[in-house]
Amino acid sequence: xxxxxxxxxxxxxxxxxxxxxxxxxxxxxxxxxxxxxxxxxxxxxxxxxxxxxxxxxxxxxxxxxxxxxxxxxxxxxxxxxxxxxxxxxxxxxxxxxxxxxxxxxxxxxxxxxxxxxxxxxxxxxxxxxxxxxxxxxxxxxxxxxxxxxxxxxxxxxxxxxxxxxxxxxxxxxxxxxxxxxxxxxxxxxxxxxxxxxxxxxxxxxxxxxxxxxxxxxxxxxxxxxxxxxxxxxxxxxxxxxxxxxxxxxxxxxxxxxxxxxxxxxxxxxxxxxxxxxxxxxxxxxxxxxxxxxxxxxxxxxxxxxxxxxxxxxxxxxxxxxxxxxxxxxxxxxxxxxxxxxxxxxxxxxxxxxxxxxxxx
Amino acid sequence: xxxxxxxxxxxxxxxxxxxxxxxxxxxxxxxxxxxxxxxxxxxxxxxxxxxxxxxxxxxxxxxxxxxxxxxxxxxxxxxxxxxxxxxxxxxxxxxxxxxxxxxxxxxxxxxxxxxxxxxxxxxxxxxxxxxxxxxxxxxxxxxxxxxxxxxxxxxxxxxxxxxxxxxxxxxxxxxxxxxxxxxxxxxxxxxxxxxxxx
Numbered sequence: 001x002x003x004x005x006x007x008x009x010x011x012x013x014x015x016x017x018x019x020x021x022x023x024x025x026x027x028x029x030x031x032x033x034x035x036x037x038x039x040x041x042x043x044x045x046x047x048x049x050x051x052x053x054x055x056x057x058x059x060x061x062x063x064x065x066x067x068x069x070x071x072x073x074x075x076x077x078x079x080x081x082x083x084x085x086x087x088x089x090x091x092x093x094x095x096x097x098x099x100x101x102x103x104x105x106x107x108x109x110x111x112x113x114x115x116x117x118x119x120x121x122x123x124x125x126x127x128x129x130x131x132x133x134x135x136x137x138x139x140x141x142x143x144x145x146x147x148x149x150x151x152x153x154x155x156x157x158x159x160x161x162x163x164x165x166x167x168x169x170x171x172x173x174x175x176x177x178x179x180x181x182x183x184x185x186x187x188x189x190x191x192x193x194x195x196x197x198x199x200x201x202x203x204x205x206x207x208x209x210x211x212x213x214x215x216x217x218x219x220x221x222x223x224x225x226x227x228x229x230x231x232x233x234x235x236x237x238x239x240x241x242x243x244x245x246x247x248x249x250x251x252x253x254x255x256x257x258x259x260x261x262x263x264x265x266x267x268x269x270x271x272x273x274x275x276x277x278x279x280x281x282x283x284x285x286x287x288x289x290x291x292x293x294x295x296x297x298x299x300x301x302x303x304x305x306x307x308x309x310x311x312x313x314x315x316x317x318x319x320x321x322x323x324x325x326x327x328x329x330x331x332x333x334x335x336x337x338x339x340x341x342x343x344x345x346x347x348x349x350x351x352x353x354x355x356x357x358x359x360x
Numbered sequence: 361x362x363x364x365x366x367x368x369x370x371x372x373x374x375x376x377x378x379x380x381x382x383x384x385x386x387x388x389x390x391x392x393x394x395x396x397x398x399x400x401x402x403x404x405x406x407x408x409x410x411x412x413x414x415x416x417x418x419x420x421x422x423x424x425x426x427x428x429x430x431x432x433x434x435x436x437x438x439x440x441x442x443x444x445x446x447x448x449x450x451x452x453x454x455x456x457x458x459x460x461x462x463x464x465x466x467x468x469x470x471x472x473x474x475x476x477x478x479x480x481x482x483x484x485x486x487x488x489x490x491x492x493x494x495x496x497x498x499x500x501x502x503x504x505x506x507x508x509x510x511x512x513x514x515x516x517x518x519x520x521x522x523x524x525x526x527x528x529x530x531x532x533x534x535x536x537x538x539x540x541x542x543x544x545x546x547x548x549x550x551x552x553x554x555x556x557x558x
Binding site: 029035276 | 387389392393396397400401404405408409414418419422423426427430431435437455456459460462463464466495498499503505506510511514515529530531533537541542545546549550
């Protein structure tokens with residue numbers, strides 16, 4: 001049997017065939033009906049991803065107007081300079097939740113799954129029409145945005161100045177609006193910057209900094225986009241968030257930093273995957289301390305799920321004394337009496353501490 | 361077996377899917393089911409292809425997709441069609457499941473290496489591996505992320521920019537995954553000697 005040279009293409013065509021029979025769809029529909037009835041019985045348990053609808057209740061108070069002190073604008077000579085990164089500020093805890101029409105002039109506040117923190121003297125306005133897509137306007141000053149949606153792609157946030165629109169789906173970055181122009185510095189993830197005069201669009205990654213000066217030429221030369229200056233971002237993160245495959249390959253080559261980054265900053269499933277890879281690497285290196293740490297982080301991230309359950313069981317096996325082993329096995333059995341490792345856990349617990357043996 | 365009657369043409373809102381979505385979000389079951397009957401088959405296909413095989417998890421992903429859409433209607437910004445938005449939700453949920461499966465499959469490998477009994481199993485259940493179709497075996501050669509971009513691009517016909525918006529992943533990363541996916545599939549199908557209809 002010979003192969004055809006375009007098998008990936010042929011496979012894609014084959015995959016276009018329907019996968020669901022009428023019975024499948026009917027069964028799923030029945031499940032959906034049950035879900036709809038449960039939803040009707042317990043409404044609003046799920047989080048609303050984006051603030052905005054005027055009917056939303058309970059938007060907290062504290063519109064933060066304070067005496068405004070304008071920071072002296074940076075002087076810029078010559079061509080677009082590297083932007084001096086802002087002093088690294090520990091983000092203050094958000095003190096308010098924003099709603100359409102609100103303004104933020106200092107401190108930090110939440111907008112959906114975003115935390116916005118502005119320097120003293122800044123002015124950030126939440127657009128009135130932020131129903132389905134949160135938009136904030138930076139009139140002056142600097143805003144640090146940390147936006148970590150539960151599911152990337154389902155929530156959007158845009159920061160707008162008079163010169164640029166910065167679109168995000170999950171990232172951390174800093175926008176500075178001064179008399180000289182608009183600067184964007186990306187700390188994590190990917191942002192899309194649209195230069196409003198001319199419509200040019202650029203995609204920036206962690207470590208990138210772009211300046212959009214006020215005095216744009218009337219006709220921008222097509223070959224000279226707004227320069228991207230690679231400057232260390234305030235948190236010195238210089239690589240974009242990798243995929244798990246890419247992070248594993250880097251770890252195999254001796255660089256665990258991407259894996260660590262993914263374990264801290266990725267989506268939930270990415271973090272669980274990265275933590276497992278860190279655990280595996282530690283096990284192969286016979287580094288029990290690192291293995292335990294990875295397991296503890298997994299337990300913290302998934303305290304009631306399968307990943308956390310497995311991690312809890314394995315953590316018990318790594319204990320160095322019988323009393324700790326017994327205590328941790330008992331903890332596993334308390335939380336997951338019917339878990340995948342319950343039978344083994346009971347056997348080991350009985351072997352470790354006969355006083356805890358129970359009849360099957 | 362459909363207990364709730366479908367909407368008639370006269371009952372369909374003038375603004376189509378978006379109107380159904382709003383009415384469903386407000387609690388109108390008929391609108392929710394009309395939305396499902398319009399898009400359910402496609403969502404099922406997307407979930408099945410990303411998960412690699414049709415199983416119980418696909419049912420859950422499809423149901424969760426529509427329920428999540430009702431809860432998250434406020435985040436739909438109209439820049440894509442409702443269908444595309446639903447595919448994006450299904451993709452993310454299917455990827456979560458697929459990644460979990462991949463991790464659990466590796467638990468067994470780790471326990472074997474450590475010589476620790478009882479932590480997962482590397483054996484495929486009931487010889488199911490051999491019973492999978494060539495399509496499923498081929499998809500099994502890809503990582504979940506590679507499968508997702510291959511399915512969304514080659515099967516569902518989305519551009520990389522659209523997939524980037526669905527998944528929050530950069531276009532260049534998606535392109536690299538798609539190239540890698542095609543290479544792996546070509547290599548696998550060549551090695552099996554399988555031939556697919558041209």
